[in-house]
Amino acid sequence: MPHMTEEKIEDELVKKLIEGVLDIKNLDKRLGQMRPGDVSELIEKLPEKLKIEVFQKLEPETASEILLTVNNENREILLEKMTTPQITGIVEEMDSDDAADFVSDLSDEQAREVLKELPPQESAEVRSLLDYPEDSAGGIMQLELVSLHDTQTCQDAIGVIRSKSEDVEELHNVFVMDSFNRLVGTVPLRKLILHSPGKPIREIMDPDPVSVGVTGDQETVAKIFRKYDVVSLPVVDEEGRLLGRILHDDVLDVITEIDTEDLLKVAGTDDEEFESASWLNAARYRLPWLLTSLVGGIFMAAIINALGAPIKQTVSLAAFIPVILGMGGNVSTQSSAIAVRSLSLGKINGSGIRHFILKELRVGFAMAVFCGTLIGAIATAINVEPEIGIVVGASLFASMAFASMMGTMVPLILHKLKVDPVLGAGPIVLTMADIAGLLIYFGLAAVLLRAFV
Amino acid sequence: MPHMTEEKIEDELVKKLIEGVLDIKNLDKRLGQMRPGDVSELIEKLPEKLKIEVFQKLEPETASEILLTVNNENREILLEKMTTPQITGIVEEMDSDDAADFVSDLSDEQAREVLKELPPQESAEVRSLLDYPEDSAGGIMQLELVSLHDTQTCQDAIGVIRSKSEDVEELHNVFVMDSFNRLVGTVPLRKLILHSPGKPIREIMDPDPVSVGVTGDQETVAKIFRKYDVVSLPVVDEEGRLLGRILHDDVLDVITEIDTEDLLKVAGTDDEEFESASWLNAARYRLPWLLTSLVGGIFMAAIINALGAPIKQTVSLAAFIPVILGMGGNVSTQSSAIAVRSLSLGKINGSGIRHFILKELRVGFAMAVFCGTLIGAIATAINVEPEIGIVVGASLFASMAFASMMGTMVPLILHKLKVDPVLGAGPIVLTMADIAGLLIYFGLAAVLLRAFV
Numbered sequence: 001m002p003h004m005t006e007e008k009i010e011d012e013l014v015k016k017l018i019e020g021v022l023d024i025k026n027l028d029k030r031l032g033q034m035r036p037g038d039v040s041e042l043i044e045k046l047p048e049k050l051k052i053e054v055f056q057k058l059e060p061e062t063a064s065e066i067l068l069t070v071n072n073e074n075r076e077i078l079l080e081k082m083t084t085p086q087i088t089g090i091v092e093e094m095d096s097d098d099a100a101d102f103v104s105d106l107s108d109e110q111a112r113e114v115l116k117e118l119p120p121q122e123s124a125e126v127r128s129l130l131d132y133p134e135d136s137a138g139g140i141m142q143l144e145l146v147s148l149h150d151t152q153t154c155q156d157a158i159g160v161i162r163s164k165s166e167d168v169e170e171l172h173n174v175f176v177m178d179s180f181n182r183l184v185g186t187v188p189l190r191k192l193i194l195h196s197p198g199k200p201i202r203e204i205m206d207p208d209p210v211s212v213g214v215t216g217d218q219e220t221v222a223k224i225f226r227k228y229d230v231v232s233l234p235v236v237d238e239e240g241r242l243l244g245r246i247l248h249d250d251v252l253d254v255i256t257e258i259d260t261e262d263l264l265k266v267a268g269t270d271d272e273e274f275e276s277a278s279w280l281n282a283a284r285y286r287l288p289w290l291l292t293s294l295v296g297g298i299f300m301a302a303i304i305n306a307l308g309a310p311i312k313q314t315v316s317l318a319a320f321i322p323v324i325l326g327m328g329g330n331v332s333t334q335s336s337a338i339a340v341r342s343l344s345l346g347k348i349n350g351s352g353i354r355h356f357i358l359k360e361l362r363v364g365f366a367m368a369v370f371c372g373t374l375i376g377a378i379a380t381a382i383n384v385e386p387e388i389g390i391v392v393g394a395s396l397f398a399s400m401a402f403a404s405m406m407g408t409m410v411p412l413i414l415h416k417l418k419v420d421p422v423l424g425a426g427p428i429v430l431t432m433a434d435i436a437g438l439l440i441y442f443g444l445a446a447v448l449l450r451a452f453v
Numbered sequence: 454m455p456h457m458t459e460e461k462i463e464d465e466l467v468k469k470l471i472e473g474v475l476d477i478k479n480l481d482k483r484l485g486q487m488r489p490g491d492v493s494e495l496i497e498k499l500p501e502k503l504k505i506e507v508f509q510k511l512e513p514e515t516a517s518e519i520l521l522t523v524n525n526e527n528r529e530i531l532l533e534k535m536t537t538p539q540i541t542g543i544v545e546e547m548d549s550d551d552a553a554d555f556v557s558d559l560s561d562e563q564a565r566e567v568l569k570e571l572p573p574q575e576s577a578e579v580r581s582l583l584d585y586p587e588d589s590a591g592g593i594m595q596l597e598l599v600s601l602h603d604t605q606t607c608q609d610a611i612g613v614i615r616s617k618s619e620d621v622e623e624l625h626n627v628f629v630m631d632s633f634n635r636l637v638g639t640v641p642l643r644k645l646i647l648h649s650p651g652k653p654i655r656e657i658m659d660p661d662p663v664s665v666g667v668t669g670d671q672e673t674v675a676k677i678f679r680k681y682d683v684v685s686l687p688v689v690d691e692e693g694r695l696l697g698r699i700l701h702d703d704v705l706d707v708i709t710e711i712d713t714e715d716l717l718k719v720a721g722t723d724d725e726e727f728e729s730a731s732w733l734n735a736a737r738y739r740l741p742w743l744l745t746s747l748v749g750g751i752f753m754a755a756i757i758n759a760l761g762a763p764i765k766q767t768v769s770l771a772a773f774i775p776v777i778l779g780m781g782g783n784v785s786t787q788s789s790a791i792a793v794r795s796l797s798l799g800k801i802n803g804s805g806i807r808h809f810i811l812k813e814l815r816v817g818f819a820m821a822v823f824c825g826t827l828i829g830a831i832a833t834a835i836n837v838e839p840e841i842g843i844v845v846g847a848s849l850f851a852s853m854a855f856a857s858m859m860g861t862m863v864p865l866i867l868h869k870l871k872v873d874p875v876l877g878a879g880p881i882v883l884t885m886a887d888i889a890g891l892l893i894y895f896g897l898a899a900v901l902l903r904a905f906v
Contacts, residue, residue: 033661035681045805161646161647165643165647170643171643172625189625189643190614190623190624192646193611193642193645194611194618208486210488225702225705226705226709227494229702230702231702248684248701249701252678252679252682252705252708255708255712256679256708259708259712260794260798262712263715263719264791266716266790267789267790267878268783268786268787269787274794278812279815279816280819282812286816286820287823289787290783291824293776293779294780294827294828296775297773297775297777298776298828300775300776301773301832302835304771304772304774304775305772308771308772309768314771315758315768316758317771318757318761318770319758319761320750321757321771321775322757322778322887322891323746323747323750323753325775325778325779326746326750326778326782326887327743327746327747327750330743330746330880331743333721334720337722338722338727338735341713341716341727342727345709345713363735363736363739366733366736367736367743371743371747375747378751379754382754382755430783431779434775438775
């Protein structure tokens with residue numbers, strides 16, 4: 001039963017299918033017993049021809065789940081051989097939120113055809129969801145939910161659940177609305193079970209439910225789930241009227257996506273490449289960052305040539321270039337990662353910003369003093385010219401202090417400007433910190449060494 | 454109702470309390486209406502004396518939720534003035550998993566006293582949970598759940614839910630066991646509602662439920678939730694007997710913790726500092742990484758002095774040190790972040806490793822060829838000595854290719870050795886890549902330039 005052994009069974013199955021020991025015709029029963037998540041993994045591991053053959057054996061309901069969980073590359077392979085009516089049949093099986101996401105990933109022409117072939121009501125639902133930005137509460141929510149009015153009873157609620165049982169397969173809460181369809185409460189199913197059928201819903205509902213506005217962004221949705229531990233979050237319009245709901249597993253996907261994006265952008269690449277197995281695509285996503293750095297590097301070569309050439313101790317200075325740049329880069333990466341994550345988890349709010357900045361500047365300053373003094377002493381000890389030691393120590397201090405300030409402030413400023421703060425944690429800022437560090441180093445050297453000599 | 458305005462109301466409240474316009478005595482009703490997540494935020498924002506005063510006004514149930522959601526620093530402040538009986542009273546209100554986490558954070562002496570004062574059964578439960586490692590399924594699970602045998606009926610299930618209604622406040626599934634207490638199915642509450650009371654549980658349960666072994670690590674738990682979209686995950690022992698359950702909101706906390714740790718370790722710091730607002734503590738967590746880098750930097754200074762001194766073109770060479778090191782660092786960070794995240798999301802499994810490595814090496818090689826050729830051409834164009842251009846281009850190619858291989862392989866090897874792969878993405882490996890890059894650069898220069906001259 002545990003997860004790990006299942007993977008082995010799966011690998012075994014893949015092997016048998018590839019070697020032809022197991023005929024795909026005899027797979028029906030086996031596939032019927034597997035969970036969709038496992039079938040997805042199986043398909044991802046198979047060679048292209050077998051992927052399609054296995055996929056075509058699936059029931060529409062399973063097929064729809066598979067299309068939603070495999071990565072983009074596999075989805076394209078599976079869709080390639082399908083006709084519009086086949087695709088439409090699979091979309092019909094999806095919840096409204098998944099259907100909208102799926103349709104938005106199709107080519108414009110294919111999307112139009114599928115929307116035309118879908119039953120009118122379903123097509124209208126998907127269209128309405130497509131109007132919301134993908135990363136907003138509206139873009140995440142599904143329309144499948146159970147709601148009733150606050151004048152109704154437990155018995156009524158059970159009736160609605162029954163009448164919607166085809167549509168709403170996952171249900172943890174019933175939403176309660178007033179006569180204007182404004183959300184006024186939620187009732188967990190557990191309470192419905194424990195109260196007598198005649199009990200008015202109003203008396204057992206949790207009033208003042210947590211909800212999110214339909215235009216709220218996905219970061220806000222994630223924060224609400226983290227803060228209030230809800231299992232499903234109602235989505236409302238400006239007047240507080242109920243529009244949809246976001247389920248616990250949808251928010252898990254959202255959080256995984258946000259966190260992946262943050263991590264990879266800090267590291268100078270993009271989460272898009274995650275969806276593609278092609279090395280050429282991966283290189284395409286990573287190269288822009290590297291080119292930023294390359295241009296910065298050429299700029300730095302020019303600085304060293306221009307500022308370094310007139311100084312006779314350039315060779316001794318050169319020895320400490322790596323440490324000056326490396327430390328500045330490390331400090332700026334630390335500070336910016338802390339700032340990005342704090343913003344992303346909502347730890348910096350309103351009055352907390354000043355406190356956060358002050359703390360970060362203190363940390364950066366303290367570390368700069370410590371490391372600057374240390375390297376200054378070491379450089380003086382190992383170098384024939386003590387002036388070099390002073391220049392190196394002072395430069396390391398100044399470049400670290402500057403880098404930590406930049407690493408802290410750039411993400412905060414970007415956040416304030418409504419730009420994704422993680423852009424302030426990637427290679428662009430790192431390269432800027434490098435250039436600043438080098439200017440400080442050779443600038444100080446030019447001034448101090450000339451003064452000494 | 455939306456989230457954002459609530460924050461403003463909260464800030465207003467904080468301001469009034471600090472200025473004394475609002476007396477804490479008149480806060481009772483207000484606090485009673487607030488959600489625990491909001492009270493936590495309010496307390497975090499208040500000055501120390503007010504934090505304690507507000508906290509003391511809370512009902513034990515709310516107080517227990519507050520202690521579980523504020524950060525470590527605030528928790529210590531709130532606990533300082535409390536007696537053991539008071540703490541014990543609050544622990545009694547907690548679910549078993551939270552109680553165990555809370556007790557494990559207390560000092561040894563305090564923990565012992567609380568465990569002694571707790572009612573015997575509760576104390577035994579907490580003790581049993583404390584035996585599991587904190588980052589294992591056992592360390593995350595709670596004992597509060599509803600289970601019954603496969604010979605029972607829907608009516609029986611409702612009876613058990615009722616009898617446990619004090620203990621099990623959040624419930625989405627009922628677990629079904631065979632006569633050996635082995636987990637054999639789950640029943641969502643929705644199904645219980647829709648079927649007649651006399652219906653045997655066996656006929657409506659979902660058989661072959663997803664579960665996790667009690668020794669499974671938290672990464673496995675996160676993977677299962679992501680893959681199977683479950684709302685609560687049963688935890689079983691080696692024989693498949695039901696021990697506890699993990700809820701959707703617990704896994705959200707786990708995932709947030711894992712992702713924060715990954716991001717901050719890649720950036721060269723630790724998620725521990727997140728819990729502390731003290732700048733001194735933060736510096737303490739960040740300095741070790743910086744010192745690694747500092748030692749590496751001194752080592753690099755030695756390399757440049759030793760290898761560079763005999764070469765007459767050292768000044769020209771020095772100009773390209775930043776670009777050689779910077780590019781190597783960027784490439785190794787990109788590769789290692791991709792590897793860490795892929796491992797963390799379970800995207801690299803069994804047979805997929807070879808494919809992943811091959812892809813990454815191709816990407817790294819392609820980017821190294823591209824950037825190496827480019828910088829070689831540029832260096833030749835701007836430099837008087839064309840040999841320098843050749844050395845720079847060849848070195849950039851070699852150091853990028855090496856850095857990308859190291860960035861990919863080190864996390865994979867650490868994972869294989871059961872060490873946290875993220876250690877292979879931090880400054881240690883970055884510094885090693887830097888040193889390798891510099892050795893390649895000056896080594897090639899020593900060989901090639903001497904050969905040319």
